[in-house]
Amino acid sequence: MPLNLKQIPRVKTISKADFITHYFKPQKPVVIEKHITDWPAYSKWNLDYIKEVAGDKTVPLYDDRPVHFKDGFNQPHAKMKMSDYVDLLKTQPTKYRIFLWNILKEVPQLQNDFTFPDFGLRLMKKLPMLFFGGKDSHTFMHYDIDLANIFHFHFQGKKQCILFNQKQNKHLYKVPYSLITREDIDFNKPDLTKWPALKKAKGWTCELNHGEILYMPEGYWHYMRYITPGFSMSLRAIARNPKNIAKALYNVFIMRNIDNLMRRIKGQKWIDWKNNKAIANTHRFN
Numbered sequence: 001m002p003l004n005l006k007q008i009p010r011v012k013t014i015s016k017a018d019f020i021t022h023y024f025k026p027q028k029p030v031v032i033e034k035h036i037t038d039w040p041a042y043s044k045w046n047l048d049y050i051k052e053v054a055g056d057k058t059v060p061l062y063d064d065r066p067v068h069f070k071d072g073f074n075q076p077h078a079k080m081k082m083s084d085y086v087d088l089l090k091t092q093p094t095k096y097r098i099f100l101w102n103i104l105k106e107v108p109q110l111q112n113d114f115t116f117p118d119f120g121l122r123l124m125k126k127l128p129m130l131f132f133g134g135k136d137s138h139t140f141m142h143y144d145i146d147l148a149n150i151f152h153f154h155f156q157g158k159k160q161c162i163l164f165n166q167k168q169n170k171h172l173y174k175v176p177y178s179l180i181t182r183e184d185i186d187f188n189k190p191d192l193t194k195w196p197a198l199k200k201a202k203g204w205t206c207e208l209n210h211g212e213i214l215y216m217p218e219g220y221w222h223y224m225r226y227i228t229p230g231f232s233m234s235l236r237a238i239a240r241n242p243k244n245i246a247k248a249l250y251n252v253f254i255m256r257n258i259d260n261l262m263r264r265i266k267g268q269k270w271i272d273w274k275n276n277k278a279i280a281n282t283h284r285f286n
Contacts, residue, residue, distance in 0.1 A: 003190060003198060005162060008206040008214070016120040019215075024120065024149070027217035027241075029163055031206050035213055036153065041113035042211050045155040047086045047229065054107045055083030063095040064138065066183050089134045089229040097139070097226075098132035103233070114153075114233075119215075121149055121237035129234050133159075133226035138188065140223070141172065141181040145251045147219035147244040148236040154208040157228030161214055162187050164203040164221040170285040171201035172221065175278045177259045179251070182278050187223040197286040208232075218244045 010031045014023075023030045036042050060076030078096065080088075088094050103110045104126060116123050141162070144150065152161075164172060173182040173195060182195075190198055207227065208214055216222055218239045224232075239245050262270040 005203045005205040008204045020120045030215050032213040039114045051083050051086040057082045061096040062099045094134040095137050097137050101130040103130050123235050123237050132231040134229050138225040140183050142179050143221045146248045147239045150216040151235045152214040154232045157230035159208040160225040162205050162223040166219045168201045171197045173278045173282045175274045197282045
């Protein structure tokens, strides 16, 4: 039995008023297919172009190894020249991904290839981030620490996206004092005998193609799997819901500090306790 997922609605393009009315206010995801065809990035951005303009940059790489108590928040697992990384992506499958790479800071000329779209939300213009991955590499199911509204623009190839809203937390084996579910759940092909509460979770899915935008509402859980090698750019707008603003402040100033402190005091025992608690908490409510 697969996960209970609906296809994310698709539109060719959308006005600001319609976006606010039909997707932002009700906090529903949408894929916008043809909104950025006038961007230079639409025709220029592919792996070869990134290699050409950023090949000499050293980039942080992440894989899907389990969280270890010695790992810092968003600490990379390896580093590589972008030219070597693109060659790796194009020649063989790899678990290595680039995560939260600030293009304005690293390669300022890339900002000439796009404009900030007006969907009626104030985008954080200093934080356009790039994400890269090889065939079948994936993120853990997670949500962002600031619970922002996210516009995710995909380039080259295809990407699978699975989303859940915060109301599904009790079914997802959420790890306490963190922003992830149990890392040993394969959301592409979940074992629902081992993780039975997932049967009750109601979510969304889509396959993103080159030039398409996925809108992820505030605090939405997201799992991303690269069906082919490719990359995406995220633009974000601060959460508007007062509850989500409060959660974001708690995450940044309290939760993250508690987690870092407990890692230092208890080490791997703290990570193991959190993973066990994720199962206990979920089964208590299901």
